[in-house]
Amino acid sequence: MLKVYLAGPEVFLPRGRELIDRKRAILAEFGFAPTPRHADFLERGDASPRQFGERISRLNEELMDGADVCIANLTPFRGISADVGTVFEVGYMIAQGKPTFGFSNDPRDYSDRAAEYFGSASVSGDRLLSPDGEMIEQHGMADNLMIDGGVSRRGWSLVRASTAPEQRWEDLGAFRQVLMIARDALRSEERHDDWR
Amino acid sequence: MLKVYLAGPEVFLPRGRELIDRKRAILAEFGFAPTPRHADFLERGDASPRQFGERISRLNEELMDGADVCIANLTPFRGISADVGTVFEVGYMIAQGKPTFGFSNDPRDYSDRAAEYFGSASVSGDRLLSPDGEMIEQHGMADNLMIDGGVSRRGWSLVRASTAPEQRWEDLGAFRQVLMIARDALRSEERHDDWR
Numbered sequence: 340m341l342k343v344y345l346a347g348p349e350v351f352l353p354r355g356r357e358l359i360d361r362k363r364a365i366l367a368e369f370g371f372a373p374t375p376r377h378a379d380f381l382e383r384g385d386a387s388p389r390q391f392g393e394r395i396s397r398l399n400e401e402l403m404d405g406a407d408v409c410i411a412n413l414t415p416f417r418g419i420s421a422d423v424g425t426v427f428e429v430g431y432m433i434a435q436g437k438p439t440f441g442f443s444n445d446p447r448d449y450s451d452r453a454a455e456y457f458g459s460a461s462v463s464g465d466r467l468l469s470p471d472g473e474m475i476e477q478h479g480m481a482d483n484l485m486i487d488g489g490v491s492r493r494g495w496s497l498v499r500a501s502t503a504p505e506q507r508w509e510d511l512g513a514f515r516q517v518l519m520i521a522r523d524a525l526r527s528e529e530r531h532d533d534w535r
Numbered sequence: 536m537l538k539v540y541l542a543g544p545e546v547f548l549p550r551g552r553e554l555i556d557r558k559r560a561i562l563a564e565f566g567f568a569p570t571p572r573h574a575d576f577l578e579r580g581d582a583s584p585r586q587f588g589e590r591i592s593r594l595n596e597e598l599m600d601g602a603d604v605c606i607a608n609l610t611p612f613r614g615i616s617a618d619v620g621t622v623f624e625v626g627y628m629i630a631q632g633k634p635t636f637g638f639s640n641d642p643r644d645y646s647d648r649a650a651e652y653f654g655s656a657s658v659s660g661d662r663l664l665s666p667d668g669e670m671i672e673q674h675g676m677a678d679n680l681m682i683d684g685g686v687s688r689r690g691w692s693l694v695r696a697s698t699a700p701e702q703r704w705e706d707l708g709a710f711r712q713v714l715m716i717a718r719d720a721l722r723s724e725e726r727h728d729d730w731r
Contacts (some may be wrong), residue, residue: 392674396684430626478588488592
């Protein structure tokens with residue numbers, strides 16, 4: 340049974356532990372197994388804050404090293420993009436050639452959220468610019484092209500869903516959808532010659 | 536000569552090309568070579584926006600695959616954390632075991648920026664919480680623990696500097712400093728038994 344590393348910012352949420360447990364349980368419905376219990380709920384003990392952080396970093400990397408597949412919650416977190424810890428993990432798993440799928444409970448393109456962040460945006464040639472002249476990536480992608488591009492050009496998927504704001508983290512519809520896609524894609528894995 | 540992949544959001548800045556050229560030139564002062572010219576300035580041609588994004592994603596990954604070392608600009612970008620494209624690349628390079636160093640022209644801890652983002656934060660036990668009860672990571676680190684922890688626990692470095700806001704991108708003091716550290720660390724590489 341393929342072992343799935345669940346990447347996402349749920350650990351920071353008030354009911355994160357419960358949410359993560361629900362997600363872990365759902366994996367079995369799609370024929371996947373979760374990695375061992377997530378390291379972020381470790382006790383700190385006598386470690387300094389930095390030592391504790393480094394310990395979690397190491398344990399999360401070890402969980403990823405032992406996983407076969409990554410399912411990443413790329414819903415924007417504290418800003419216009421996905422949680423950076425999650426994004427680190429997506430890059431880490433893709434570099435190992437491990438199938439990585441994402442979902443976001445925000446249906447918009449990155450460019451729409453960035454334009455909103457800047458208050459306004461103008462078009463210059465084929466470029467979208469912030470009021471300060473910063474380029475706003477406009478590739479019809481859910482987030483930065485390294486994330487969306489890295490996933491989608493390998494034939495993996497990034498599912499986007501429209502959810503009520505108060506259901507942004509609780510709604511697991513897109514999560515289930517991407518698990519179904521991952522299951523089907525990995526069943527037909529042998530049809531792909533090259534994922535790069 | 537070790538080949539350095541320069542990760543950072545400069546490509547989005549109005550004078551990004553000039554800034555990237557300056558950074559590439561500085562590498563030689565420290566005995567490093569840059570990877571071939573950065574892919575983000577490609578011409579789009581007939582590609583659709585998504586195809587073009589996927590092409591850049593592929594080319595950046597190829598540049599990383601051919602590089603020996605990563606130097607990442609982790610200065611907060613459009614929010615409280617580093618640019619997510621850069622963070623993807625840090626995860627990607629670390630997964631390949633390639634020495635990765637970072638710098639940030641913001642000296643603050645992640646927790647300070649997050650508390651500012653939320654407007655206020657409260658302490659509960661040893662936890663820092665947002666008004667909505669979200670946990671704010673507090674490890675004395677520059678950004679999410681996967682980034683700072685992944686770099687620092689391997690004995691690599693993340694240099695933080697205090698710069699005037701209008702010099703946030705132009706000031707290359709911390710960049711030079713981290714190059715010096717990287718040069719010295721990689722010279723004494725044989726003293727490290729294990730970077731994990």
